[in-house]
Structure formats: C-alpha cells, structure tokens
Amino acid sequence: MSHPVNSANSIERAVVRGRIKQSIVFWCFNIAGEKWGLEQTCQAARELGCPALEIVAPEEWGTLRKYEVVCALAPNGMPGAPFVRGFNNPRYHAEVLARTKESIDACAAAGFPNVIAFTGYKWRDAEDPASGELTREEGAANCIAGLKQIVGYAEQKGVTLCLEHLNTRDGTHPMKGHPGYQGDDLDFVARIIRAVGSPRLKLLFDIYHVQIMHGDVIRRIDENKDIIGHVHTAGNPGRGELDSKQEINYPPILEKLLSIGYQGYVGQEFIPTRDPLEGLREAVRLCDV
Numbered sequence: 001m002s003h004p005v006n007s008a009n010s011i012e013r014a015v016v017r018g019r020i021k022q023s024i025v026f027w028c029f030n031i032a033g034e035k036w037g038l039e040q041t042c043q044a045a046r047e048l049g050c051p052a053l054e055i056v057a058p059e060e061w062g063t064l065r066k067y068e069v070v071c072a073l074a075p076n077g078m079p080g081a082p083f084v085r086g087f088n089n090p091r092y093h094a095e096v097l098a099r100t101k102e103s104i105d106a107c108a109a110a111g112f113p114n115v116i117a118f119t120g121y122k123w124r125d126a127e128d129p130a131s132g133e134l135t136r137e138e139g140a141a142n143c144i145a146g147l148k149q150i151v152g153y154a155e156q157k158g159v160t161l162c163l164e165h166l167n168t169r170d171g172t173h174p175m176k177g178h179p180g181y182q183g184d185d186l187d188f189v190a191r192i193i194r195a196v197g198s199p200r201l202k203l204l205f206d207i208y209h210v211q212i213m214h215g216d217v218i219r220r221i222d223e224n225k226d227i228i229g230h231v232h233t234a235g236n237p238g239r240g241e242l243d244s245k246q247e248i249n250y251p252p253i254l255e256k257l258l259s260i261g262y263q264g265y266v267g268q269e270f271i272p273t274r275d276p277l278e279g280l281r282e283a284v285r286l287c288d289v
Contacts, residue, residue: 017289024280025073029041041053075115076118084127086120088139113264118163119163136188147201165186166209186224190224207248232267233287240270242268243282250286266287
C-alpha cells in the first residue's frame with residue numbers, strides 16, 4: 001500500500017547546502033515502485049527541499065504551481081516515445097518543430113527555463129530498422145538545419161533547448177537504453193550544438209548515459225563545460241538508486257559541476273527498485289555537495 005508522502009516519519013528534508021539545484025524527474029517515479037501521482041511527487045520535492053520537477057506536460061503545471069515547484073525541463077510534446085522521431089530526420093521536422101515551439105511558448109508563459117530535444121533514431125523510418133540508416137553525417141547536418149529553424153525563436157522567448165545524449169548499449173528495458181538512437185556519442189552531440197552556435201541550445205549531460213557510453217565523466221564535464229545546460233543522474237548498471245550497489249561516484253562529479261560554475265538543475269532520474277522515498281532521500285543528500 002502506498003504510504004502518504006507527507007507523513008511525519010516518511011520524509012526528512014534532504015537538501016542542506018543547496019548549492020546544487022535538484023529536481024525530480026516525474027516519469028521514473030510514476031512508472032515503477034509505488035507509481036506516484038503528480039501530487040505525491042510534488043509533495044516529495046517540497047519536503048525533501050527540491051525546487052523542481054521535470055518532464056511534466058504543460059496542462060499539468062497547475063499542480064506544480066499549487067506546490068510552488070517549477071518544471072525544470074519541459075517535454076517536447078511528441079507523442080509516444082519522444083526520443084524516437086527527432087531533428088536528425090527531415091521527415092519529422094515539421095511535427096518536431098511545431099510541438100517544440102508549443103513547449104517553448106508554454107515555458108515562456110510560465111517562466112520555466114528548458115525544453116528537452118533529441119536527435120532521434122538513426123533509421124530512415126525511425127520505427128523501422130529495415131528502412132536503412134541515416135549516416136552520422138546526414139544526421140548531424142539534419143539536426144543542425146532543424147535546430148537552426150527554431151533556436152532563434154527560443155532566443156526570443158528566453159527558453160533553452162537541451163539536446164540529450166542517450167546510451168544505445170542497454171537493451172534490457174525501454175527506458176534504460178535506446179538502441180538505434182543516433183545521438184549516442186557525446187562528441188557527436190556536442191559538435192551539433194557548437195555548429196548551431198546559440199546560447200539557447202545546450203547539452204543535456206546525463207551522467208548515467210555518459211558512464212555507459214564513455215566513462216571518464218569528470219573529464220567529459222570539463223570538455224563540455226561551455227555547453228552543459230542540464231544534468232541527469234541514475235545509478236549504473238541498471239538505472240537504479242544512487243547507492244553502494246552501483247559504480248558511479250557522485251559527490252566528486254557534483255563538485256566538478258560546481259567548479260565549472262554550473263548553475264542549472266540536476267535531475268534525479270533513477271527508476272526506483274525499493275522504497276522510492278528512501279532512495280530519493282539518499283540520492284538528494286548525496287548530491288547536496
């Protein structure tokens with residue numbers, strides 16, 4: 001049975017230093033464990049000391065306002081798995097651009113900072129591997145062309161697009177890895193961002209995905225310090241809690257973010273395998289460097 005998030009014994013404020021702005025990525029806690037609803041997740045954020053949630057649709061932002069939390073990273077509005085049809089394929093540009101523009105408008109009206117963006121899958125028909133592959137060169141050129149069509153609008157609205165790097169190595173679960181995603185190389189994604197050359201297009205640096213594809217996380221933060229706009233966490237392997245059963249040493253990574261002057265959000269994006277409140281409390285404390 002789901003216990004109330006706001007019970008006196010269930011949550012203690014986890015943020016003490018507050019130098020890192022932490023957010024809770026809603027989908028993780030909605031699909032697993034107790035399958036929290038939005039109100040329950042907002043309560044957890046407030047009581048732990050996290051000022052934000054992420055990937056909450058604009059039509060649900062009234063609930064965020066009720067709890068005085070922000071949406072640190074808005075969805076792009078694409079139906080289905082939002083990372084499949086992306087900027088790397090011209091056949092999807094019209095829809096991706098239109099839906100991303102709607103998300104930018106919603107963020108601008110609400111005063112929220114960021115909208116997520118994806119390269120998309122490498123197949124010419126994104127959902128059909130038999131359709132053949134877009135080359136890396138084609139995919140990069142298409143991403144640059146597509147993003148250039150909307151980044152000026154993002155600049156006008158004061159909203160930042162955050163292009164995410166995802167791993168393609170873990171095929172065990174549809175949200176632990178994304179075989180077929182073209183932007184699985186951090187340097188490839190960084191080159192696209194730098195080629196577009198706008199302060200309103202940044203890198204979504206997901207520590208979990210970077211660890212799987214590359215490792216060497218602290219060095220890669222330093223290499224991309226000029227373009228990092230948002231950060232995600234999770235334990236590896238398994239995308240579970242940030243605990244002693246996984247391999248990533250989070251405190252020095254968070255210290256590195258502080259040392260480069262990072263001022264954005266760090267989103268807790270692990271899939272709970274046990275009590276979600278306890279796992280979140282541990283993760284938030286660990287990252288409160």
